[in-house]
Amino acid sequence: MSHPHPELTEPGPIPDGGVRVVALGGLGEIGRNMTVFEHAGKLLIVDCGLLFPEENHPGVDLILPDFSYIEDRMDDVVAIVLTHGHEDHIGAVPFLLRLRQDIPIVGSTLTLALIEAKLKEHRIKPFTLAVIEGDVEQLGPFECEFIAVNHSIPDALAVLIRTTGGTILHTGDFKLDQVPLDDRITDLRAFARAGEQGVDLFLVDSTNADIPGFTMAERALSPAIERVFQQARRRIIVACFSSHIHRVQQVLDAAESSGRKVAMVGRSMIRNMGIATELGYLHVPDGVLVDLGKLTQLPDDEQVLISTGSQGEPMAALSRMANRDHKIEVGQDDTVLLASSLIPGNENAVYRVINGLTRLGANVVHKGNATVHVGGHASAGELLYVYNIVQPGNVMPVHGEWRHLVANGDLAVQTGVPRERVILAEDGVVVDLVDGVARIAGAIDCGYVYVDGSSVGGTTETLLKDRRILRDEGFVTIIVVRDTASGKIAAGPEIQTRGFAEDEAIFAQVLPRLEQALEEARQNGANDTHQLQQVIRRTVGSFLGGKLRRRPMVIPIVIDA
Structure with missing residues (x-):
């Protein structure tokens, strides 16, 4: 347990008619995203994700948000709204549902399919409600309208939360890709309509707020990936997130055009891509996808493997290959393509894997030496557009380390939001929205909760x-x-x-x-x-x-x- 701001006291009761916002994760860090909204005695949770451990967390498997703020009020929770299917937004749901299994889970079709598969492993059968962009659902005192946004996973949603105490727009993770692979753009018209009606508090993705300009379009990567395939002399191993359906689609298309076959390695990769294929989000060219046993019987220059491990996770397939601890043996002139950006804190682990693969003779292609990945988050230029479209009364940057939050707040000020209306908060800081004004009202104890084997919270x-x-x-x-x-x-x-x-x-x-x-x-x-x-x-x-x-x-x- 830790108190984020010693100078802040425990918050008092919510003022009459107000809305209370408490982030239990995702502020001051990349991961563990979870925000609790309280109004009229009820709670709405938006996202409930994981943080993966770093080197200073020996023996820890996962890091969860601290549920102690709400564990005595689980009966007041009206729903968990999931903005998209990444682990840092859905991974802690099974642990939250241990406190109450019948909480409705609301999200898009793909997001719900991914969380249902995860919950099945925990032997939890959830109550789910699938929504699409444009849907409006009344969840207790919260009226939630869902808005299409694009990200590095299909079916992402922003959520517009209307209450009698004010209107809040939460972007989730988003960017403004104008030519996305699935032709589903961020719905700026819906953002504009919300702005015209009045957005009292705008919670905005901050991850790329300190990067000038605009995030590159996903389609721009296809020629670069195809060049890697054309130049590769032997086997190709692609490492990416197990939820990065767009990137896997590009790899499958490049493999088809170069006459190669593809096998997937890693349980989460196989599971997620199976779900995406079944639901129609991933289109596998005929005859391209084979099982690993059949792939290894082909000539090296016809093989492509898609694996997990792009962040240097010790037990992931790519790390084990680099350590010669995997049945796939990386050899001279193999090409390894790291098709993911570096999550802050993972740099050393990733470079250890790159060094290990290079030592084995592989040609390692990564974001540092080729254009083989684009981010899933809006850069500064895109955020300025969104601020000017929404024209919010108050802004609360979310999803980012402190430098990202500050940069995002500065962008809001540039578009005319008064600086005193920009709320820079960390996990555990309580923000009250009352009569159209957002203010910090105090802070609660809010620390890391460690999963260590079968122990949850026992590791201190x-x-x-x-x-x-x-x-x-x-x-x-x-x-x-x-x-x-x-x-x-x-x-x-x-x-x-x-x-x-x-x-x-x-x-x-x-x-x-x-x-x-x-x-x-x-x-x-x-x-x-x-x-x-x-x-x-x-x-x-x-x-x-x-x-x-x-x-x-x-x-x-x-x-x-």
Whole structure:
């Protein structure tokens, strides 16, 4: 648990007729998107996503939003609205539904199909409501109108939330691709109509707000991908997100035109593309897609593999290939195409994979050396257009790190939004919309919730700190046997180390100091095992810090005999 702003107090009750907005994830970070809207005693949740762990989260599988703010009010939740099917927007839904399984889930056909497949693995059968752009649904006191937006996954939606306390427009993740692969453009006419009726609070995707100009169209990538296929001499391995249907479509089309066959690797990739094909969002050319066993029997220059692992995830297929820990062996003159952008925080992991593949002789093509990916988020030029079209009363940048939020807020100010009407908030900051004015009303405890194996929430920052120490510094164990009758040390201290680079002979210098400290503790009446362990920990820890400038974990063991 963490409090985002110590200077802010717990918020009071919502003013009469007001709307309260609390982000439990997605502000100040890329991922874990979840926003709670409260009005007339009811709660509406928009998105409920995951954050993937970084190097400073050893042993952690997933990071969830902190549900403690709403866990005592689950009966007040009228629905979960999902803007699109990416993991950072839907991945935490199974964990939220553990608190109440019958919450209606509202989203587009593809989004619901992806979450239903995920929930099936958790043995949860959800209550779902499919919507399309233009639909209006009354969800408790919230009237929600759904608006088409394009993103790097089909069927994305913005949501216009009308209440008696004000109107809120949440873009979800979006961009303004004017020639999208699925011919489904962001509906700026609907944005304009909302603006004419009055948008009191505008929640706007910030991910590319600090990038000037306009995000490149998806169609512009097709020639670049085709060139990679034409120039490849042997096998081609494409790594992308398991939900990036547009990119997989381009790869399938390039494979058909170059006379290659395609197999998919990775459970999530196979599952998601199967769903997309069944629903008509992915069009597989006849005879192009084969299973992996059949593909490997073909000549190398006829093979294409589409796999997960574009972010350097340790257990994903591409990382295992780079480490020679996969049945697919990357070899000399293979071409590896990383068809995804780097999520902030994943850079080191991705470059380790690139280095590993290059060492094996592969030609690695990525965004840094070729135009093989475009982002799924509106850049600064597009955001300026949207602000001028909507002309909101208040703006709250969402979905981004702090630099993205600030850049987005500055864009709003450039289009005439008063700076005091731009709300820069982080996770846990409470924003109230009252009489057309949005203000910060306080803050709640809102921290990371770690999924560690089967444990949800059991892993704490203290435990992670211990893991980091063990990983980076190793540990030192000191074993002492004490005579229970006299209280004197009968054997030891014996010192053992693991993961500690120093010569163990260095500990000969601390032994006399440790024996003296234990004897002084005995003479001062310290006869409790815990007290003696603390003496050992302080003495050895102080020595190692002062002498070696190292901070390994010190594990004292006192045995009574």
